[in-house]
Amino acid sequence: MTAFYIIISLMAVIMLILLIPADCIIDFSYNNEENRGSIIIKYLFFKFKLFPTAQKAEEAEEEVEEKELPEDKKDIWGLIKFARTVYHEFKQDIYVIVRSFFKNTIRVKELNISAHFGTGDPMYTGIAAGAVNAAVYNAVAAADRHMVLDRWKVSLEPDFDNACICAGIYMKIRISIISAVSLGIRAAVLFMRIQKMDRRIKENG
DSSP states (O other): OOHHHHHHHHHHHHHOOOOOOOOEEEEEESSSSSSEEEEEETTTTEEEEEEOOHHHHHHHHHHHHHOOOOOSSSOHHHHHHHHHHHHHHHHHHHHHHHHIIIIIEEEEEEEEEEEEEESSHOOOHHHHHHHHHHHHHHHHHHHHSEEEOOOOOEEEEOOOOEEEEEEEEEEEEEOOHHHHHHHHHHHHHHHHHHHHHHHHHHOOO
16 A cells, blocks of 8 residues: 555655746847857756757767768769658657747747847948848737747847847747657657658668
């Protein structure tokens, strides 16, 4: 009987952990002098900084020094044909996974987009302002249609006197852990089916 209570307690703890959502905070900014950015995951009392990491700069330098050109070039056309085959074979499964990811797994709690820009010429700045406004607002409207977007704010300010650019984006995303686990299992099953199809194609030539 004690073992039964222990199992029930463990299952309750696991379910509680899965039901508690995690927050992902994405913050990037750019101006004429520097660019900054960070990606932070918050879950319960824990905080993980995914970007930037302390060793990022050193690893980037090492990669540049040690990078060598491959001896054999990849068959780009073969990759394209395989991608087309995968799309036609598993189109519905991919669509369901992607739709579930945007509709059920993530929820945008806050989205702030800001920009201050100018080309130095009033006419070209006006043209750029129209294009930027159309692109940004259409992108936000599309996001609002295909995913849960709780709160958003866009501030686009053209500078008709100076040539400058200063832009930033802040996003707070709520992630459903239990939905992410379920989606990961479905994606893993789909990946195994794709691998099986790949082996079958190679065997048949």
